[in-house]
Amino acid sequence: MGEEQQQNQEDDTITNQKSGPNSSAPLTQAQFLLWKTQKDAEASAKKAETSRKREADVAAGLVQMNGRELFKHEPWVFDNNLY
DSSP states (O other): OHHHHHHHHHHHHHHHHOOOTTOOSOOOHHHHHHHHHHHHHHHHHHHHHHHHHHHHHHHHTSSOOOHHHHHHHOGGGGOGGGO
């Protein structure tokens, strides 16, 4: 029985140490700012990668360009002086 109680106490300690949405441990401002900078960096990197891939696909002709991309890559299409 003593071994079971010790195991249960260890499990409770591990559970209490885990931080999650229902955790009762307070979140410090430093922890939040660290999390926020990491989250922003990940989002920025993901957005940059998506943008780079989109530009490569447009240049290769794999996807259809939107109006802005068409104006950027082929501005002569929008030149009304030819008419």
